[in-house]
């Protein structure tokens with residue numbers, strides 16, 4: 235078995251384990267942890283200075299991003315979110331202005347209305363808040379398994395990348411393949427972890 239496939243099967247196992255933990259969390263735990271994570275981000279210079287921020291539209295068992303998105307709009311930041319393309323595993327960053335322009339898309343995740351789509355070039359993004367299933371302290375990430383962020387983050391040439399994680403999503407080791415993109419830091423309810431030689 236080659237390295238990539240081995241990492242793939244380890245990731246799959248980890249994904250299933252953490253997804254089932256995450257899905258069994260009480261909504262109140264997710265809300266409280268998300269609020270603490272947001273509080274940390276609001277005071278973080280990389281966030282304060284960022285003009286264009288990529289966020290994601292959270293699923294019910296992920297770090298909740300709605301208050302973050304509202305905060306970023308209030309600070310006059312340009313907010314963009316994933317817009318999955320026709321080809322599985324590829325996405326673009328689409329600007330959003332309000333929640334009314336969103337509707338349920340693939341996987342039940344909200345997406346911007348295709349009639350009002352406008353994209354931001356990946357190179358223009360200052361900060362990417364990255365979802366994930368599991369992270370380790372070195373910034374290695376296990377996602378939903380389609381490679382959307384691995385592919386996208388190769389193109390965000392100057393952005394700082396910050397994973398956001400509920401406590402149950404921090405693990406001792408995420409075994410990675412060659413193509414996996416690490417994040418520069420991870421924000422949990424308890425701390426902002428700087429991960430190795432990133433852009434910060």
Ligand SMILES: Nc1nc2c(c(=O)[nH]1)N(C=O)[C@@H](CNc1ccc(C(=O)N[C@@H](CCC(=O)O)C(=O)O)cc1)CN2
Nearest residue numbers: 290291292293316341343365366377378379380382383
């Ligand atoms: N909120 C949010 N948006 C995001 C991501 C994310 O992790 N969170 N993504 C991050 O890459 C991309 C979407 N990635 C996804 C890839 C696969 C599945 C998926 O296969 N879902 C299955 C159940 C998976 C399982 O149980 O293992 C399904 O809904 O049927 C969902 C999202 C872009 N947008």
Ligand SMILES: Nc1ncnc2c1ncn2[C@@H]1O[C@H](COP(=O)(O)OP(=O)(O)OP(=O)(O)O)[C@@H](O)[C@H]1O
Nearest residue numbers: 245323376377378379380381382383384385413414
């Ligand atoms: N940059 C890339 N180039 C080519 N193939 C890739 C790239 N990134 C990921 N893939 C492929 O996509 C599939 C899913 O990758 P992986 O398990 O790392 O996804 P993930 O990081 O968990 O998912 P996501 O980013 O969607 O949350 C794998 O088969 C992998 O080989």
